[in-house]
Amino acid sequence: MTHGCRTLLVVAAIAVGTIPALAQDVDWRLHNLDLAGSRFAETEQITPENAHLLQPRWLFQHGVIDGVSNQTTPVIVDGIMYVTDSRGSVYAVNAADGHLLWLYDVTELLGGGRQQGYVFRHRGVTYDDGVVYSAAGSFMFALDAKTGEPLEGFGEGGQASVILDVLKPQYADVDTAISMGYWFTSAPQIHNGVLYVGSTRSESRIPGGHVLAIDAKTGEVLWHFNTVPQSEADQGWDIAGPTWVGGGREGGGIWETPSIDPELNMMYVAVGNPFGDSTLRAGLNLFSDSIVALSLDTGQLQWYYQLVHHDVWDYDNGQQPILFDMQVDGQPVKALAQANKNSWLYILDRETGNPVHPIIETPVPTETETEGEQPWPTQPIPHKANGDRMEPVSPVFPLDIPPEHAAGKRLVEQYTPLGQDIIFAPGMGGGASYGPIAYSPDTGLLYVNAIDRPFNAGRGPKGYFSAYDPTTGELVWRQIFEGYGQGGAVVTKGGVVFVGTGSNIAGYFFAYDARTGEELWRYNTGSGIYASPAVYMVDGEEFVTVASGGGSRGRRGGDLILSFALPSQ
Secondary structure, eight states, X not given: OBOOOEEEEOOOOOOTTOOOOOOOOBOBOBTTBSTTOOOEEOOOXXXXXXXXXXXXXXXXXXXXXXXXXXXXXXXXXXXXXXXXXXXXXXXEEETTTOOEEEEEOOTTTTGXXXXXXXXXXXXXXXXXXXXXXXXXXXXXEEEETTTOOBOTTSTBTTEEOHHHHHHTTTOTTOOOSGGGTOBOOSOOEEETTEEEEEOBOSSSOOSOOEEEXXXXXXXXXXXXXXSSOOSTTSTTHHHHGGGOBSSOOOBOOOOSOOEEETTTTEEEEEOOOBOSOGGGOBSOOTTXXXXXXXXXXXXXXXXXXESSSSOOSOOOOOSOOEEEEEEETTEEEEEEEEEOTTSOEEEEETTTOOBSSOXXXXXXXXXXXXXXOOOOSEEEEEBOTTSSBOOOSSOSSOOSOOHHHHTTOEEOOTTOOOOTTEEBSSOXXXXXXXXXXXXXXXXXXEEEEEEEOOBTOSSOOEEEEEEEETTTTEEEEEEEEESBOOSOXXXXXXXXXXXXXXXXXXOEEEEEETTTOOEEEEEEOXXXXXXXXXXXXXXXXXXXXXXXXXXXXXXXXXXXXEEEEOOOO
């Protein structure tokens, strides 16, 4: 059911720790702030000393409570916030008080968020040069940022059927991209007038995920790359083709936004899991579960690194790769980090794709109950600079299983082939999900949210929020809480890191000291937080904002966008 849009202005009555009135704005223009996906906000008003004073300043309700959690990350430019609901409709609100300015409704176009048996989800928009871009359903939309009107000249009436444009030459009888299982879940990236986006979905029989480069003025597809090459006509066939044996070549969707390094002229895409009967796809199954680096101009493959071989556990890459620079043994390193649903954190040199610290091909169980299955005998396990195995972002062996539930079942090692009555960790819904990593150049730490949810666990999930030193691979601090650690974090120049958690009964929004991990503040939003926060300033005042609301797997529904700030003068 869709209700009217509502806004509540929360008036702060406390004057303690008030903020200075500086006429300054700090924007959040791209999905994860910048091309690198750093999620590092250059704001300093909120600090470890005053974060406990944070109050809800306003909330906005878009009125859409579907069977999918509220996953949008707000984009804020020139005092206007742009958010989406799970169907992909776009809302512009005043970032200072939450009042609705305009709405672009795609409900009718996208069948109320459901088509061909699929339920859409949406994680936000991106902004460039007065235009808001949104990838929803299987379309790319371009909207005037001030009015919400579709951009004339972009596709047909402001919407471009970009996935269908790519599929048609090979699948002439296809009328809609969604009929083949293709749609978008992520916001596009944009650089120099070109949009970059990946199509999902891995839990479908799609013949590979497509990375698209799209002209931001016209909606024309400039080039595309298939993550699971289907024939010799597809780039990368010579590498990936022989790694699929038995006829199956499905999956490899792209769940989140690409990252871009303009100096290297490269973009980086995190590819999802293979799909289908594992007995029909013997081999590594490239480029599934890989980080793929492509040239910005042409989409030519530069390098790849596979994080999981021959995946049968749904251990895919759900988040945007994060790019950052650091010093290792006195030498500069252009790094990339990716946390996987297998609970391991991978740190690569983004120029070459080589590991910064050892990643060791480690023998894993291969005895299987499935006739004809050929499990891969090793998996790449990250190690620290000193050679010890890294601490995973969440447990890789099932813990805290209720004894009555464990009776008659086997607790098995990670990467054990699937079978009857086994419990393993992480399960399909565990590890690091779509929530992005944050990086602070001030602390030098990566901040990773993850889920401890073993397969067939007999208990609820726990959130693991961790800070790692990427120069050594060491775990620096960790907070563990009840519920899903699914959304990403944001860290500020002021030394505070924010993250949310989701459960059936609550959705706590936390502030931690970015250096020490000390909890500074928490707020119960009333429904689970499965989204990633953003930080911005309007008229000299710093806000932190997050979407709250579950909607599936028994979660309490919700449609809130909340913004918090220090008490006003």
